[in-house]
Amino acid sequence: MSRTVAEIIVETLEQAGVKRCYGVPGDTLNHVTDAIRDSSIRWVHVRHEEAGGFAAGADAMLTDELAACAGSCGPGSLHFINGLAESHRNRAPVVLIASQIVRDELGFDFPQEIDFKAVYASVSVFCEEIRTPAQARRKTAMAAQAALAKRGVAVLIVPADVSASTAPAEPAFAVHRAQPVTIPSDTELDRIATALNRGGKIAIYGGSGCQKAHDPVIALAERLGAPVAHTSRAKDFLEPANPFDVGMTGIFGIESGYHALKECNTLLLLGCDFAWRQFYPDNATIIQIDADGTHLGRRHPIDIGAVGDIAPTLDALLPRIRARDERAFLDECLEHRRKALARLEKRSVTGKGGAIHPQYLTETISRLAAPDAIYTADGGSPMVWCLRHVAATGANRTVISLTHGTMANAMPQALGAKAAYPDRQVIALSGDGGISMLIGDLLTAVQEKLPIKVCVFDNSSLGFVELEQKVEGLIETYTDLHNPDFARVAEAMGLWGRRVEQGDDVEAAVRDWLAAPGPALLDVVVDKNELVMPPKIEASQVFGMSLYGAKAVLGGRAKDVFGLIKENLLN
DSSP states (O other), X not given: OOOBHXXXXXXXXXXXXXXXXXXXXXXXXXXXXXXXXXXXXXXXXXXXXXXXXHHHHHHHHHHXXXXXXXXXXXXXXXXXXXXXXXXXXXXXXXXXXXXXXXXXXXXXXXXXXXXXXXXXXXXXXXXXXXXXXXXXXXXXXXXXXXXXXXXXXXXXXXXXXXXXXXXXOOOOOOOOOOOOOOOOOHHHHHHHXXXXXXXXXXXXXXXXXXXXXXXXXXXXXXXHTOOEEEOGGGHHHHSTTOTTEEEEOSTTSOHHHHHHHHHOSEEEEESOOOOOGGGSOSSOEEEEEESSXXXXXXXXXXXXXXXXXXXXXXXXXXXXXXXXXXXXXXXXXXXXXXXXXXXXXXHSXXXXXXXXXXXXXXXXXXXXXXXXXXXXXXXXXXXXXXXXXXXOOSSOEEEEOOSSOOSSOHHHHHHHHHHHOTTSOEEEEEEHHHHHHTGGGXXXXXXXXXXXXXXXXXXXXXXXXXXXXXXXXXXXXXXXXXOOOHHHHHHXXXXXXXXXXXXXXXXXXXXHHHHOSSOEEEEEEXXXXXXXXXXXXXXXXXXXXXXXXXXXXXXXXXXXXXXHHHHHTOO
């Protein structure tokens, strides 16, 4: 029985581990979707391809398995670009089947012709066209293997006449998943150990490369008497059950994480590629270990760099490290953490007059949610509240746009997370700007029976953009949002919906929202004056806010300035 190229592509992806494919069907994709219909792969029909890219990335990132997307020619596959750029920068293994117009019309500016290779080259680890039916199995296998081995997006461009063609006999090309273990040489380990053994105030800074290294990091911190700070991406892996944890640094972090890094004289970087140079110490010996040698010293000058997977490298390093009795710097950093958390807790309450602080809302959700819940959060302030106020349990996970920094990621990423883990609670912390951008895909939650829980932080503004403008001394411009009642919009789409405007109503509403049997949306009007305060206030930021205040007062907006000061500085 003859088989089409589309069937060979789908079979190869199926054998590579793909269980779900996200997309919108149409013309040049028809043979592919017909082949998926006869496979074990679930087709998840999204309303916008960008949402499909986000969803597939969350699916792949959480399961560590290949996920797929598929789109029609021209605008269909082009719409995936932002969702897949996010997935690629999250190092999520995703394959996009970008169907193309027929080969005879390529190069003639035919309707809906797009050069997908030029478009996707910078956000993929593989981007090639299947030019003949004889290439189908081999190129599909190579795309899948590249996505898995290089941890990123692979794009497979498939002209419509190729996908419809009869597939010839091909060798049995298949996907192979290598799992090498890398550790530095003995000479490198000895050099690292020598530097740590003579260090004074030692701090450890861990990133997402510590995903499978929680216990070795704790063991090293115990031996060195060192505080452990972590990047946002490492929150799930290093924060739980860690007596040496001093939190995150960076603009989203807390003061104790900042203090540990700035005051140490020896810094050990483990699997982190933190980009912001101003948060590294000024005068310290810096040692970096990373699985990717191109990361060594690219963010800040280092003294020692080595390539290795973090868990086995620390297992090999630990016997070389002398146990230290000195704990003064560790105790100092832990006291900073205690005070920093106390300051955060002051904002995690109902505000005056029933105002809802977003911190209080987030902590309420964290307290009432399942211990193994999966959280997604929109870029901007919801992401900060999630990182600061959702407690890491060791079983829960967070999926956040940290490297790409996009809006509108939370709800569609929740769709992918729920498709991958139907038995786990999946919670999207969405900004009002973010949910508005892709609100149509709430219909996907209903149609595909994905009971995600969406909480909208509704402050009628692009709040993080406002903060950026104010810090630069500017009057906020074009940031106001005229929002609907998102709960009523959700109900019209078939979701459970409720709007909350008073702090006393938050806890009961969150309980009902989490208990709703299907997809549910909670629209919470949060305090517009709440600012995301950085862990360390710089003089330039104070100057910028002062300049903003002066401009606002001169512009007749003294009431706004007073509200901002009262909420963030006087309380």
